[in-house]
Amino acid sequence: MNKPLLLQAQRPFTAFAVRATPLATLCLVALLAGGCASPSYTITPEMQARAASENPAPPKDDDFPAPGSAKWQQGAFPSLEALRAMRTGMGKDQVRGLLGFPHFSEGLAGVREWNYIFHFRTGAGPDYITCQYMVRFNADVLTHGMYWKGAGCADLLKPPPAAMQPVATVRPTVVAPAKTTLGADGLFRFDGRSLDDLLPEGRRKLDALARDIRSDSGSAGAIRVTGHTDRLGSKPYNQALSLARANTVRDYLVQAGVPAQRMQVQGRGESEPKVHCAQARRAELIDCLAPNRRVDIEVLSGQ
Known part of the structure; x- marks a missing residue:
């Protein structure tokens, strides 16, 4: 009398086990494929x-x-x-x-x-x-x-090389400026750092600088791109932001035809300010500190 009852009691468990097996298998495959990927975590x-x-x-x-x-x-x-x-x-x-x-x-x-x-x-x-x-x-x-x-x-x-331009009989030599400073507020959207965050005016300035560098046939030295921030925010955050912005400027210049092998990138964070400000109101302080938020592009001599 007890045997049929035992079999009946086991059926729901068996059906559950059959249904659960494919799901468990898929989870195991996902773990193997992703290298045991844990739930998403915040990146600071x-x-x-x-x-x-x-x-x-x-x-x-x-x-x-x-x-x-x-x-x-x-x-x-x-x-x-x-x-x-x-x-x-x-x-x-x-x-x-x-x-x-x-x-x-x-x-x-x-x-x-x-x-x-x-x-x-x-x-x-x-x-x-x-x-x-x-x-x-x-x-x-x-x-x-x-x-x-x-x-x-x-x-x-590496991006494809810039298209070759026909050589004129007489062409004046365009010498790239030894050092160009571009204000970060005119380059990037607020707190931006990627290529998508570059403002139209910032792109125009970088295009003009890239043309000058390409046209400077007398210099084959390195091009140093250095990012700077103001003192607002933590030092680790400012260091990461300055480096990210310098990398973005480097990438844009490379896309515009500047040789990648000539580029050197560094971030200085808030360590090299141009101005020192003590305004009590935050909005006024941010405006005063604007010269410190910048990217320097320095064309070094190839000699």
């Missing part, structure tokens, strides 16, 4: 400043995993713009949004490295080259190193 300016200040040793070719061990061996054809958007101080959610899940089974806990297999077309036909790409994360789980394996792979991210 202090965390970004730490990531920007770190300088880990680059991996050797042997440190990259063998392509045959990839979980997704087909790899992917990535967007060059997505790869150009990669920076230090990015979280895993942000990297995943640009590049997708890593192509290797990176592990289940404490994952500090993602690896990808990327393909790039060589022409109009089906031919392509294959490169490996590694992203490493620091103790805050923010990017602090991106690396390539494969001859010429890193060069694929």
